[in-house]
Amino acid sequence: MPTKIKLLFVDDDRFMRQSFVELILHYEYQIMTANDGRDALEKLENYPADIVITDIVMPSMDGLSLLREIQARHPNIFVVVVTHSSRIEEAVKCMRAGAYDYILKPFVFNSIISVIEGIISVGRLPENGRSRRNRRLGGSDFFGIVGKDQAMKAIYRQIDSLANTNANVLITGEAGTGKEITARAIHENSLRKSRPFIRVNCTAMTERIANRRLFGQETGAAPGPAAVEAGYVEAAEGGVLFLDAMGALPLTSQASLLQCIETRMFRRVGGTRSVKSNVRMFGATSRDLAKQAKEARFREDLLLRINVVSIHLPPLRDRLLDIPLLIDHFLEKFNARARRRISGIRDDALEILQQYPWPGNVRELANVIENAAIFCRGRQIVPADLKEIQRESSGKRIHLTLSSWSLDHAEEALIRGALYETRGNLKQAAKTLGIARGTLYSKMKRYGIERSR
Ligand SMILES: Nc1ncnc2c1ncn2[C@@H]1O[C@H](COP(=O)(O)OP(=O)(O)OP(=O)(O)O)[C@@H](O)[C@H]1O
Ligand SMILES: [Mg+2]
Missing domain, CATH: 3.40.50.2300 (Response regulator)
Known part of the structure; x- marks a missing residue:
């Protein structure tokens, strides 16, 4: 310099x-x-x-x-x-x-x-001009994120405002709402964009495994040279460590992570030397970490360090206007991959998708569209192409073949829908359906629908 x-x-x-x-x-x-x-x-x-x-x-x-x-x-x-x-x-x-x-x-x-x-x-990297807010492609695609809903626009503004900071970010939202794609967008729009973005899935790791994966390890008999195995923190040096499903991180690993954030140093498992670290941390969670912290299942101080900025992704059912945009987006991707030329979706098919509650959010929509596109024979997706709308209900997956819906199918779907909407409240669900609670109960038994969602 x-x-x-x-x-x-x-x-x-x-x-x-x-x-x-x-x-x-x-x-x-x-x-x-x-x-x-x-x-x-x-x-x-x-x-x-x-x-x-x-x-x-x-x-x-x-x-x-x-x-x-x-x-x-x-x-x-x-x-x-x-x-x-x-x-x-x-x-x-x-x-x-x-x-x-x-x-x-x-x-x-x-x-x-x-x-x-x-x-x-x-x-100071020459290619890293500051504040590159001109990356928006067209009106509805922001670093690969599609959506024009007010809530999404607010998220784009938030991502923009983060362009020149090093703030840690906590991204919350139900499964499949776009937490990872948002984390990547923040990184792409930041000064660290040419540096690594390392994702670590925090679920199903014991303390020992979590510590080793995060911080790496040193083995070998002292005083001989140690064999060094780098962890995720080291791999993310200069860039971003994305802690996915962060709420599942074991408490001792949380403590080590907190120390790493505070001192900007860490120690490999089995190591004696502190290693310098310059890593920005993003966390993603579908759980309520504040509540988990109150129950002493998550460290409040770590939450504070990650949750410097928080971004909440609304469920897809709260941004119905984005559904047609997302459908076009996924069809375009499908066309490119499968060399097909499906031009869109017919209104009646769209209506079905707009009425569905999307418990799996955008990820589920992407799957449904991909399946529909595979079955689609014409230029447009029609209801008969929506061979399966997967509904997770009572932990049981049912497949509805819309083109061959029997009355029973329709009834079952309505009941599952009502139970979904009322979060399993039988009294309310019966009221919505206009039937007695006893009738609802016997129909649930008949279709094998569990009481709780
Ligand atoms: N707004 C969006 N525009 C375009 N694609 C999206 C959007 N939101 C999500 N997707 C796509 O949907 C899928 C799920 O998104 P992503 O993995 O970011 O969600 P998530 O919240 O991390 O999900 P999970 O909770 O299951 O980990 C991905 O394939 C992603 O590219
Ligand atoms: Mg994810």
């Missing part, structure tokens, strides 16, 4: 400023200090800093106000906020306002250097 990276360190505590300068002197950075937000803004007029590292609580102008002023006046500066570890909520607030990263006091100096190096490595 031809010119030295310029840092501005803002803190009202003289001792903090001194120790920071002393630390930085060992590195090839240019450094200036300021004692509050106002002072910082004045200095920035003549000192084009690349990175501002600022305390949050300061007299005169605090870190959050300074952040906002910098965003307005010098949008290319990376802002890193510093706060005491007992007040992490303040850091979270700044991250949500667009700070690039945060550092907790008392300082682990390594974490400051790691943050600075992280910014330099991702922020």
Whole structure:
């Protein structure tokens, strides 16, 4: 790099400023200090800093106000906020306002250097222009995500606003709503996009396996050379670690992960040396982690570190207008793959799909369309092509052949639908169907429908 990276360190505590300068002197950075937000803004007029590292609580102008002023006046500066570890909520607030990263006091100096190096490595790559908000293809495709529903548009805006930060993100939503595709979109739209995106499925791992997979291991007799096996955290270095189904992570692994986030260091299983780490963490869950935390099944402090920004994906049944767009999208993919030319779906078939509750959300829709396309003989999908709409009900999968629906089939489907809508409440379901509860019960028995969903 031809010119030295310029840092501005803002803190009202003289001792903090001194120790920071002393630390930085060992590195090839240019450094200036300021004692509050106002002072910082004045200095920035003549000192084009690349990175501002600022305390949050300061007299005169605090870190959050300074952040906002910098965003307005010098949008290319990376802002890193510093706060005491007992007040992490303040850091979270700044991250949500667009700070690039945060550092907790008392300082682990390594974490400051790691943050600075992280910014330099991702922020200065020539192909990584900042804030590339022009990636939207057409009106309805955003990094492969299809949907024009208000809720989806809000999600695109959120992804955009995350483009220049290093914030950890928690993505919530029912199964198949698009959590992974959203995580990938955030990564694609971020400064780390040319770095790895590593997905780890947290389900069904014992503590030992989880720790080994996440942090790797070192084997071999001391003092000889150890055989090193890298884990996911190491594989994701410089990029993103996507913790899928995060709620299932064993508690001890949660503790190690928390430590890794806090200190930006980790240790391989069986290892003695700490390894530096610069990884952004995304979590995905279909569970209520806050509730799990209250029941001591998930670490509240880890939740706080991952849930700096949260994105919630609404179920497909709440974005019915997106169904036709998604159908077109999946048909287009199918046509390309199978060399077919199915042009769309007939209104009556669409209506069936719009009335279905989609417990498996977009993933299920994709499957249904793929199946329909396989059966489709004409240019359009018609109801007879919807050979199977899979409905998970009472853990039992039923296949409805719409083209040969008997009255019994229809009745069974209606009952399952009513039970689904009422979440298994017999009284309500009977009311919806306009029959007595006893009648409903005997019909359920006849069709082998379980009482609970
Ligand atoms: N809005 C969307 N536009 C286009 N494709 C989508 C959209 N949402 C989901 N998909 C597709 O549906 C499938 C499921 O999405 P994804 O894997 O992201 O969901 P998920 O929430 O992670 O699911 P699970 O909870 O089962 O892990 C994928 O094939 C994905 O590409
Ligand atoms: Mg997923």
